[in-house]
Amino acid sequence: MxxxxxxxxxxxxxxxxxxxxxxxxxxxxxxxxxxxxxxxxxxxxxxxxxxxxxxPRGGAKRLDAPQHKKLRALWYALADVGAVERPETAASCDSAVEAWAKRQSHGKVGPIERLRFADSGQLHKLIEELKAWGKRVGAQVE
Incomplete structure (x- = not known):
């Protein structure tokens, strides 16, 4: 076909x-x-x-909303203290954050298949989860 x-x-x-x-x-x-x-x-x-x-397929677009950028920045902060592996590109960072977010979607956040489809409330909860993680490992998250 x-x-x-x-x-x-x-x-x-x-x-x-x-x-x-x-x-x-x-x-x-x-x-x-x-x-x-x-x-x-x-x-x-x-x-x-x-x-x-x-x-190129459209699915590889970067996530550029302010909340997506904050998630990416928090992920890099976690990488700086060795809590996660440092992504080489913004796209690989987005993929890593998205994979993590899918695993979090069973709890308080609610189901997330793709970050670009997450609503503002879900993104806020993810940001708060990353901030809490960052504080536990000594990352600069504020």
Missing amino acids: AKKHFADRHGMTREDYEHAIQTATRTTKTSAADLTHAERNMLLTHFKAMGFEVI
């Missing part, structure tokens, strides 16, 4: 798409689902050479 959608979106027939897979990977495979990681990279390179552009 996915190959039909990809082919339709890019003006290719299903047969053209399957041929592109076989040409790029030098295999008899006709589905991207059957490709190894290396073969998928070969296919991606082939499509780029044909002029296709890779469009």
